[in-house]
Amino acid sequence: MEYSTWAILLLAIGIILLIAEVFIPSGGIISVLATLALVGSLVCAWQAWWHSSPWNFWAFVAGMALLLPATVVVAFYIWPSTPIGKRAILEGPAPHEVASFVEQEEKHRQMVGKVGDTVTALNPAGIVRIEGQRVHCQSEGMILDPGTRVRVISARANSVIVRQIDPNSPEAKAAVSTDRLPPADQPLDFDLT
Numbered sequence: 001m002e003y004s005t006w007a008i009l010l011l012a013i014g015i016i017l018l019i020a021e022v023f024i025p026s027g028g029i030i031s032v033l034a035t036l037a038l039v040g041s042l043v044c045a046w047q048a049w050w051h052s053s054p055w056n057f058w059a060f061v062a063g064m065a066l067l068l069p070a071t072v073v074v075a076f077y078i079w080p081s082t083p084i085g086k087r088a089i090l091e092g093p094a095p096h097e098v099a100s101f102v103e104q105e106e107k108h109r110q111m112v113g114k115v116g117d118t119v120t121a122l123n124p125a126g127i128v129r130i131e132g133q134r135v136h137c138q139s140e141g142m143i144l145d146p147g148t149r150v151r152v153i154s155a156r157a158n159s160v161i162v163r164q165i166d167p168n169s170p171e172a173k174a175a176v177s178t179d180r181l182p183p184a185d186q187p188l189d190f191d192l193t
Contacts, residue, residue: 003044003048004045004049006044007048009041011041014034014037014038014068017034018031019071022072022079023084045061101157105155108157109155111152112152113152114130114131116129116131116150118145118147118148118150120146121146122137122138122162124140124144125138125139126139126144128150128160128162136160138162139162139164142164144164
């Protein structure tokens with residue numbers, strides 16, 4: 001066989017091996033073989049065309065420079081749709097699966113600015129009663145005793161952040177909430193999510 005035939009044949013083998021490397025996990029063995037085939041292709045092209053027509057050699061090199069990256073890109077584009085690719089690349093979660101606590105976040109956002117009383121000691125996390133609902137909360141790092149008047153200053157996904165109200169303020173001196181404990185016939189509402 002002539003060198004020009006070997007150059008084209010080794011280029012085709014190198015491209016096939018590059019595609020196989022994408023689809024078959026080989027620990028790099030296939031990529032080494034592909035590299036050897038491509039280098040052999042360049043050597044054969046140099047032997048075939050360098051002395052007789054250098055433009056053919058440079059056209060072959062330019063074709064390789066365009067064909068090899070395009071082959072790898074196409075292989076990686078096709079790979080996720082193959083059975084092996086589907087098992088290797090997990091699909092991302094749907095938006096509704098990622099958006100956790102959406103209803104809870106909205107409920108907690110509506111509580112910002114409202115006043116309530118601590119039901120448990122906040123150390124700094126605990127339970128606060130706001131408008132008759134028991135809500136998981138955190139203080140701003142302070143330890144607060146049960147029965148302390150607090151205001152919701154911000155909301156998180158599954159809790160609210162509270163700040164103690166100054167005991168001398170008009171809010172704290174207002175009538176003590178009568179809803180600290182539910183009536184005996186009403187079950188306790190634990191909203192800890």
